[in-house]
Amino acid sequence: MPELPEVETSRRGISPHIVDKPIQNVLLRHHQLRWPIPDDLLQHIHYQPVLNVDRRAKYLLVRFATGTLLIHLGMSGSLRICDLDAPIQKHDHVDFVFTDCVLRYTDPRRFGAILWLGQSPEAHPLLSILGPEPLSDAFTAEWLYATSRNRKVPIKQFIMDQKVVTGVGNIYATEALFTAKISPIRAANNISLKRYAILVDEIKLILSQAIKQGGTTLRDFVGGDGKPGYFQQTLHVYGKTGERCPVCDNPLTSVKLAARNSVYCNHCQR
Numbered sequence: 321m322p323e324l325p326e327v328e329t330s331r332r333g334i335s336p337h338i339v340d341k342p343i344q345n346v347l348l349r350h351h352q353l354r355w356p357i358p359d360d361l362l363q364h365i366h367y368q369p370v371l372n373v374d375r376r377a378k379y380l381l382v383r384f385a386t387g388t389l390l391i392h393l394g395m396s397g398s399l400r401i402c403d404l405d406a407p408i409q410k411h412d413h414v415d416f417v418f419t420d421c422v423l424r425y426t427d428p429r430r431f432g433a434i435l436w437l438g439q440s441p442e443a444h445p446l447l448s449i450l451g452p453e454p455l456s457d458a459f460t461a462e463w464l465y466a467t468s469r470n471r472k473v474p475i476k477q478f479i480m481d482q483k484v485v486t487g488v489g490n491i492y493a494t495e496a497l498f499t500a501k502i503s504p505i506r507a508a509n510n511i512s513l514k515r516y517a518i519l520v521d522e523i524k525l526i527l528s529q530a531i532k533q534g535g536t537t538l539r540d541f542v543g544g545d546g547k548p549g550y551f552q553q554t555l556h557v558y559g560k561t562g563e564r565c566p567v568c569d570n571p572l573t574s575v576k577l578a579a580r581n582s583v584y585c586n587h588c589q590r
Contacts, residue, residue: 322393324487325530335373337401341418342369350413377486388441394432450486461517468508476504494558496522503589504582557583
């Protein structure tokens with residue numbers, strides 16, 4: 321599933337090609353994603369220039385004077401900038417047509433979303449429940465520590481809770497906990513403020529590095545330019561059950577947490 325760095329990579333990739341340009345047409349080849357794409361979408365944005373492309377958690381927010389278009393990549397979605405005459409492939413479901421290019425939404429599993437939020441996007445239920453952005457000043461050790469005091473869930477599940485902090489998905493939670501030397505199964509309320517300070521720093525560092533390298537391509541993700549991300553080349557433990565820990569050389573183990581596999585070193589991580 322595309323995580324925050326992949327979505328941010330897509331945002332940076334498509335923005336220069338569409339900002340300040342008016343929508344000429346919207347071609348819907350498949351209306352049913354996770355939710356139906358509004359039939360009247362073109363009416364809201366026809367001939368309207370894109371003012372900006374923002375990101376909130378894993379959602380892309382395409383701003384118009386008339387409102388905001390939300391795009392979520394789901395499990396296998398991607399956005400590409402294409403030529404106007406680019407051949408259409410099997411899973412190319414939506415085209416946003418500009419005068420000189422097409423913003424094409426591709427999604428083999430069709431679990432993404434394209435929704436019109438109107439003039440008050442932050443009030444929409446998908447956005448209103450979200451916690452602070454992990455790369456923002458609002459995401460601090462003090463916030464995590466205070467929020468965790470009555471939470472006995474494993475720390476891995478805690479930092480993947482979108483109400484606690486947005487966009488820290490499975491890959492980056494696994495990696496940050498390893499570099500912070502915190503076991504993913506330790507209870508969230510059993511971690512000190514000092515250790516939370518280390519974890520916050522590692523989350524910010526790893527996400528920033530992943531964005532610089534274009535995200536992590538494990539199956540389907542490509543950036544807005546159609547190129548894959550390369551952060552997987554620097555993963556320490558994710559997906560490496562049974563391999564040797566890069567720090568202590570002990571075998572890496574794994575545990576199921578909320579139906580997700582979490583790889584860690586039970587020697588280095590406490």
